[in-house]
Amino acid sequence: xxxxxxxxxxNPIHYGHLRxxxxxxxxxxxxxxxxxxxxxxxxxxxxxxxxKHRYEMVRLAVAQNHxxxxxxxxxxxxxxxxxxxxxxxLKCIYPDTAxxxxxxxxxxxxxxxxxxxxxxxxLTNFVVISRPSFNFFDLLSxxxxxxxxxxxxxxxDGALDLYTTKLSSGKAVTxxxxxxxxxxxxxxxxxxxxxxxxxxxxxxxxxxxxxSNKLYKS
Numbered sequence: 254x255x256x257x258x259x260x261x262x263x264n265p266i267h268y269g270h271l272r273x274x275x276x277x278x279x280x281x282x283x284x285x286x287x288x289x290x291x292x293x294x295x296x297x298x299x300x301x302x303x304x305k306h307r308y309e310m311v312r313l314a315v316a317q318n319h320x321x322x323x324x325x326x327x328x329x330x331x332x333x334x335x336x337x338x339x340x341x342x343l344k345c346i347y348p349d350t351a352x353x354x355x356x357x358x359x360x361x362x363x364x365x366x367x368x369x370x371x372x373x374x375x376l377t378n379f380v381v382i383s384r385p386s387f388n389f390f391d392l393l394s395x396x397x398x399x400x401x402x403x404x405x406x407x408x409x410d411g412a413l414d415l416y417t418t419k420l421s422s423g424k425a426v427t428x429x430x431x432x433x434x435x436x437x438x439x440x441x442x443x444x445x446x447x448x449x450x451x452x453x454x455x456x457x458x459x460x461x462x463x464x465s466n467k468l469y470k471s
Contacts, residue, residue, distance in 0.1 A: 254350045255282065257380065258343070260289040260327070260336065262438075263307050264300070265463060266314045267455040269436040276431040277355050277380050278320055280415055285320050286355075289339065292328040295368065300442060302468055304328040313458040335368040340376045352377040353427075357384035362395060371422075378425040383408075385435070389428055397421045445469040 259274050266288075274286045288311050292304045308328045315321035326342060327334040336354070343352065354377045361381045364370045374397055381392070389408040392398055397420045407413040408428050417427040436454050444451050446469060451460055463469065 254284045254347065255353065256347060256350055257281070257283045257286040257353045257355050258289060258340070258377070259286050259355045260291060260339070262294060262301060263288070263290050263311050264302055264438050265307065265441060265455060265459055265468070266311050267436045267438060267441060267459075269434040271314060271318075271456075272434055273382055273431050274321065274355065275318070277353075277382065277429060280429060281353060281380060281427060283320075283353060285322055287343075288315055288321065288323045289327055290323075290325075292330050292334045293332065295333050295335065300469075306462075306466060306468060310459045310462055313462060314456045316458075337367070337369045337373045337376065340373065344376065353380050354378065355380045355382060357382055358387040358389065358391060359384055362391060365396060374420050374422040374424060376424075378427070379420070380427045380429055383430045383433070385433065392428075398426070442469040446471070 257274065257277055261270070263270065274288070277283065278286050290304065290307045290311050305328070308323070308325055312323050315323055326339055340352065356379070358381055361379065364373065367373060383389070389405040390402065392400070392405060393402055399421070400418055404413065404416055408416060408430060411430065414430045415427065417425055420426050441451050441454055445463060451463070
């Protein structure tokens with residue numbers, strides 16, 4: 254089985270997250286995408302709503318896609334949630350499975366600052382997706398990559414949409430340009446505080462959940 258791992262605070266989940274996950278699933282022929290809302294992230298995000306609410310919003314958002322699933326593996330941890338620990342646990346739950354860790358350019362560049370990064374890149378393949386304000390060319394600074402700069406430039410210029418190579422650990426890393434959707438969770442939270450509509454930025458069931466639970470009001 255080939256499973257894409259899509260973690261994040263999802264504060265809240267929106268169409269940008271969902272579309273990126275769907276394109277990664279389709280382009281890499283993944284059997285499913287497993288969404289993992291963070292419970293207690295190492296770097297506490299300002300304005301982070303309770304994990305139970307973020308989990309429920311993701312559950313509602315992915316319910317209608319049979320290729321999407323959700324795990325509470327991090328939400329039920331009282332201690333800090335580290336990606337390396339999550340992947341170790343997932344390998345026990347899903348033996349004989351190839352994992353593909355989906356993250357943005359900015360997050361991939363930050364991996365050296367994560368908990369036990371050398372072990373992390375030995376555990377999983379990666380899918381690095383395009384992000385606003387970041388270029389694939391920036392990945393030249395990653396200590397885990399050895400890649401021709403012309404490939405990264407083609408990705409940035411749109412001459413390539415997909416490219417797979419090897420990490421220093423031997424695991425695969427795929428660079429994926431996906432459809433840009435200019436939605437941010439920060440902007441959604443700001444709209445709620447200001448009393449503006451968030452319709453069409455996220456699934457209607459998530460909008461209803463935010464309203465009924467009075468999230469992001471302050």
